[in-house]
Amino acid sequence: MPVQKPCVVFVDDEIETLKPLADCVRDAGIAGCTVESPADIDTEMLVAADLVVVDYTLEKWPSMVDEDEISRKPLNGIALSAVLREHSRANGTEAPTAFALITGKPNSVSSIPGERRPHVVARLSNLEWFFEKQASTEDNVRRIASLASAVHNLPRNLNEGPIDVGELLEILGAGAADLSDRYREAIERCRPPIHHLSEHSGGLAVIRWLLHRIIPHTCFLVDSLNLAARLRVTSESLLAQLQAETEFSKQLSVYRYGGPLNDFGGDRWWRGGIEQWIWELTEGNSANAEAVLAELRKLGADLLEPVGIVRPVLTLGENLEVEATFSARDDVEPVQLDDWPSYAEPAYMRKLLLSEHEELGIFKSDQTG
């Protein structure tokens, strides 16, 4: 019998360590939230859980200390997650269970030195997500609750066979949108796992696709930084403007993404919707930044400040994180990162950063450059 509320199980050899975080997640609305020792986990818990969050370090788990046979000894949270996932799969219902890792030692988790982008670490470790204890509790709580809810709210018929893009559009909350045909085509370009990959995952493949391949990149959804760049306004002024109730925010809200994980990493909007909106507002002059801003101001967006860069782009920093400030196109170079989806907007780095960090030169490519 599936539980009616999202359920998260934290697994740690030191239960007290994760209890404060579990309490916060419970306060955020995830009523079924427990912290368990690895020794106490059973299949019933796994089946009931929407999300299992395993601590990376399990050195104080007695089985780890006493066991000599290494095949019976999950070395860390990644290994334990793999074991638990298989138990979950073997005993599960049509409702899937997601697995995530949490650690206070992020550098020891990644098999690639310096690579701490959570979607990359998670993907390489066969996990849905990777949380750092160093991140703000508020962020971790929001993301854990969002992931658990997304898994919990997946339709229950996703194991019955392949789905089509129309069904995926429904899952993503845009089946009835005026621009649904446009959104559908944009989604199709992003290689959604709607055929054989989704069939036996109960929809978890869709969650993974969103987490690893869509949300971290600029594809059919844009985050507030990308939205600001497109509107040619500063991100600070856009965030301030979004707080105010105006015709601008009302019209913009039509294009806000409301599907699974919509609160995982800040607001997102349907990119095609934004383009159509400003195209209509400017009567076909949406490439003209001044014309766009003038029309937005007519909608009460008085706080928006022009960015002062002809074609602002977002860049990656030294640790491959997205930098908060825009750069001019002339000041950046396209870079080619492993596993960067071909359907996503290309990645850029500032020329100055590349000159200061020789090791980043491996990402430079004649093909993209």
Added chain:
Amino acid sequence: MADYEGIKFRYADMQRELERMQTLTQEFISEDSRWVFGRCLENLENIRCAKQNRVHQFEINKECPLKTISSEGEYRASQKERGISVFGTLSFRMGLENPHRGKNRQSDFHLVGEATTSIQIFNSETDKLVARWQIEAGDATSPGCHFHSAANQYSEDGIFPEWLKVPRLPSVLLTPMDGLEFLLGELFQTRWREHVSVESEVRNSWAKLQGDRIKRILTWSLSQVSDPETTAWMDLKRAKPPLGLLTE
């Protein structure tokens, strides 16, 4: 000609054409203008989902054109000596109308206004304009020939001034991507031919789109001159293509 309804295009064909050429021309397009393709595709989609009862301008505007890499004399058949380095730019403007009332996303558009693809060549060292021509399709009122090219209009040197408008030289090229391939074929006489000789899905797809269109234009042109009322040329010059030229 009052009964001219334009030329019907499939949105999907125009989109595919732009996407294929975006890939096929990548190494011939200057890195700082490759983004123009993406913007152009976005605008096509905007028009596709836009209102029915108006003419939309689909364009790559001349302020932000597609720009080729430099040709170091590869525009000559003989490359024994290194020529003056030049690069080309391409912009275009087409007047499109959505024909279907009440549809959120259209499958076809009608090319009802003039379609002009402007090509310019600049000296790479001085940025001085050294050549300019247009590939054009007329509208309901243009005197023909309907598919034509024209040289150096908008010049300030007194030769081929804009007011003169002639000559309109007959052409089989129609779309902006036809113009782009023409430009690359001129600037890189050998290299472009070698490039499109490589077997690939993207080359084949583009070749089919372009080939089908040119065949239809030539077939229609042939039908105009086969049994002329006046002279073959005057009949072709006066002829307006049917709406379904490219789709039926």
